[in-house]
Amino acid sequence: MLRLVHKSLLLGACLFPLASAAAESGYDADKRLFRLDGGAVTYAFKIDPDGLVRSVYWGRRIGAGDPIDAAQAKAASGFDVAANVVPQEYAGWGGGLFAEPALKIAMPDGNRDLVLVYGSHRMDADGVTVEMHDIRLPITVSLRYAIDRATGIVARSSTIRNGTRGDLRIDQAMSATYVLPFAPDYQLHSLTGRWGAEWTRQQRPVSAAATVLESRRGSTGSENNPWFAIGRAGRSTEQDGPVWFGALAWSGSHRITVAQDVAGRVRITGGYNPFDFAYRLRPGETLDTPVFYAGYSGHGMGDASRLLHRFERDRILPKQGAAPPLRKILYNSWEATEFKVDEAGQISLAEKAARIGVERFVMDDGWFGARNNDRAGLGDWTVNRRKFPNGLKPLIDKVKSLGMEFGLWVEPEMVNADSDLYRAHPDWVIGMTGRPRTEGRNQMVLNLARRDVRDHLLAELDRLLSSNDIAFLKWDYNRNWSEPGMIGAAPADQQKIYVDYVRNLYWLLAELRKRHPNVEIESCSGGGGRVDLGIMALTDQVWASDNTDPVDRLLIQDGFTQAYAPGTMMAWVTDSPNWLNKRATPLAFRFLSAMQGGLGIGNNLNHWAEEDFATASRYVAVYKRIRQTVQRGELYRLVRPTPGDVQSTTLYVAADRSQAALFSLVQGTYRLDPRAPIQLAGLDPQARYRIERMDGEPLITEIPSVASGAYWMGRGIDVPLRGDFQAAGFILTRVG
Incomplete structure (x- = not known):
């Protein structure tokens, strides 16, 4: 399988070395269209007649023979020329661009206009590298794309080269811009916090007023983690609905900007934080950006997180042998x-x-x-x-x-x-x-x-x-x-x-x-x-x-x-x-x-x-x-906690579905309010599972000691918790 690792470990960019099996990638020369397929995801982009590299499609995987293209975008008015209407994959700040640029530079003579167009490309078994250049100056950008075969997670990064005879000052250098299909009801999910209160879930509508997730601290910071997820209001839940998600692989000051553009499309641009940023690039030198990973799930926030967990275990974390070592107690x-x-x-x-x-x-x-x-x-x-x-x-x-x-x-x-x-x-x-x-x-x-x-x-x-x-x-x-x-x-x-x-x-x-x-x-x-x-x-x-x-x-x-x-x-x-x-x-x-x-x-x-x-x-x-x-298993968040009255039920299911671990905890219970049975998920419905309590106490009479996966997922488990700070843990083991 494709392994995506960091060149930044040694040189500051990203490598995607080939592995024994590669994701599918292809190029349609007639349409000048690139297509990457992995997992249940298709990602496509093309070169438009003006040479701009533009987004075409990102979402549920479509058939190999299905048509996939996008109409030519044109200027909406004198206020919004093509640079703002075309959903560019990597836009230089120039040519009338007012949307968030991926790259902004300054020349010694004061020129700051940069228009990046397609030059050439190289197909790999796992992706493609697209070479772009400015319309006048020998300033080039290599856009690197790779897709993971198992999860459909895309990895993107860029390398900026100074081919001029003078120094460049880079004022903004992002890894990539991702563009979502048009929809009017996107909701952004992010993780914010502070010391002692990290990982607070946030949700807000996506609009033309940009949301900026950033750290100016020199390190990642708790304030805004470099992760996002975007779903559809009323459609995307923990269990179902479309979710686009991503994470920036950078441990310094970072920025991810999410906003609708003038054409109503959502653009997500991430990379180095331009705040207090200036990077001198001498003639012949290059600057590599971090990897910006992004994925898609059609099955809700829970599946999106499980895809990302699997990708992290298989492609990101250090390994000792075939898998990351188990954490010792x-x-x-x-x-x-x-x-x-x-x-x-x-x-x-x-x-x-x-x-x-x-x-x-x-x-x-x-x-x-x-x-x-x-x-x-x-x-x-x-x-x-x-x-x-x-x-x-x-x-x-x-x-x-x-x-x-x-x-x-x-x-x-x-x-x-x-x-x-x-x-x-x-x-x-x-x-x-x-x-x-x-x-x-x-x-x-x-x-x-x-x-x-x-x-x-x-x-x-x-x-x-x-x-x-x-x-x-x-x-x-x-x-x-x-x-x-x-x-x-x-x-x-x-x-x-x-x-x-x-x-x-x-x-x-x-x-x-x-x-x-x-x-x-x-x-x-x-x-x-x-x-x-x-x-x-x-x-x-x-x-x-x-x-x-x-x-x-x-x-x-x-x-x-x-x-x-x-x-x-x-x-x-x-x-x-x-x-x-x-x-x-x-x-x-x-x-x-x-x-x-x-x-x-x-x-x-x-x-x-x-x-x-x-x-x-x-x-x-x-x-x-x-x-x-x-x-190493799959996590299902069955009851998600909220501040003030914390109740949490989580289920971990082994990769081969031979075992599951269930945790149910409550901060407190009130009156004689009944608790609904806990319906499990992810089990083999045809298999039979024996259940036992983690504390060694006997099961209550209403819980059978052995039942099918279909029973545990359909009928569920009664867990009668009464009082403050009550908890129960169960182990389910496949027995046939």
Whole structure:
């Protein structure tokens, strides 16, 4: 199958290497029309008589012999010339364009007019590359298209070349523009948030007033995740209706603009954020844009997310063998000790974690440099010998003797002013000459756009991993940029930081993975502040939120899984009352909330009673039974939570439909309101499934122990929950 990966890991663009089976692509020379088919999707575009590359069709797959074309678009009036009416796939800002451009440039002589037309193309087994050029200047753009055979997800990116004899200033460089079929009732779905409240689902009509989903923070940010879905009002639901969706594979400042154009068509343009952006392109140089992935489903928001999950598992996530590795159950020591880590205390926690079946012990912040609080030590990645007189080896050896792997927290991209690194290299931080250096969480951001900083971090992390048997890094990033300049760089190159920083981050992660292929990495940014398809191509799992309250988490996880696969999402069981909102909840409720992603435990085990260890041991054992289904199966959101009265029912079905895991949780129940039976989905209707409770308690008499998939999907399951913070989990196993 086609594998779509990032060239940006090394060079900053995208590669689509051929695989054993390719998607279908073709070119009709008479109509000058390109067609890509994959999964249940057809994507088509053409060259119009004026040489503009324009959209033709994107949606449900149509027959190979069916006619597919579009009438020539003409100027509507003197106010809207052809540049605004033609639904261009990649428009330069010029020729009278007022719609959102894909590319905007400035020449040294002040010229800013850019009209891109077709030059040539190269067909591949998996797609096509279209070469465009300006009508007068030797400025060219390569548009790369590829389609995934299984899901029909299209990958698009561009490469901009300066063939002139002078420098170009690129003011806007987008990856692609997608155009939807005309309809008057589109609804945009997006994911917004802030620290502690990430992944909030939003919905609004699409209109001529543009909606901008962006980050100006230097990283992805929680404010607007680079994902979108667009459905039809009244037609597109969780279970049915057309949905177009997409995600930008970029971990820096980004922008996705959604708006109707003057002809009533919806255009979605995404790529680098042009805010504070200026990229000098010298003669002969190129600039590669990120990949902008997009797909279509005719079966609602649920199927759209399952298609994207499958694509992420098969095409984006790092692999060890044929598939991404299953997430191990981990214990993290932060809530138990915070910065007060030492060898004896960590060994004591490791022994308790091993009792309940934990597979990976992770020591969090406080183990290095002069790190006794968040005001010092960042940047000095040497073991604190006062806390660990003999280094990390005695602790690691003990953890391994208990049958667990050892993991470590790091925050390589940051530095405290009170650190040996900053005292030696104060010019290594992001900042502007002569301006204050704003701190967040008492730290500054190292300028990873500099190659010397990149190489220093590689050397430090390589030394750490080579000197210790470390299987896992929790890679944190706890603040965003301020004063985004490059000390010592030429004025014309200052704003390259927005591209070069992320390129070097990708290079650093890729090189570490090459040198230490068995080390797994988690992307964390004060919670879900850096989750996107770019970082996910280089990390094994992500941290969705610092908010570990199990009720809030149901909302957070519901939004997260709209865009990203549950198998990438770490979810922890932590202490009660929760540290963030002081809500007290039962331990079983916390487990059933957290078991819907990659399971982690962050409690202070020193405070647990024997009853807590028994409860945890049971749910850890259950999770190991259903882990593959949760992490690699198909997710059906049967009841979606809403703020204020959170009720959530989710079903995970194994790829071969041999097992299913059902989770039903309520924040509270009221009066004697009856609950409707839960009708499952995705099972084999002809097969028979045995059902059991995850807590080991007997089924109520109304639930048969064995029934057909048709029964469970038709009649459903009665789950009588009464009271506050009630939850039930079930396992269904195919028996015939």
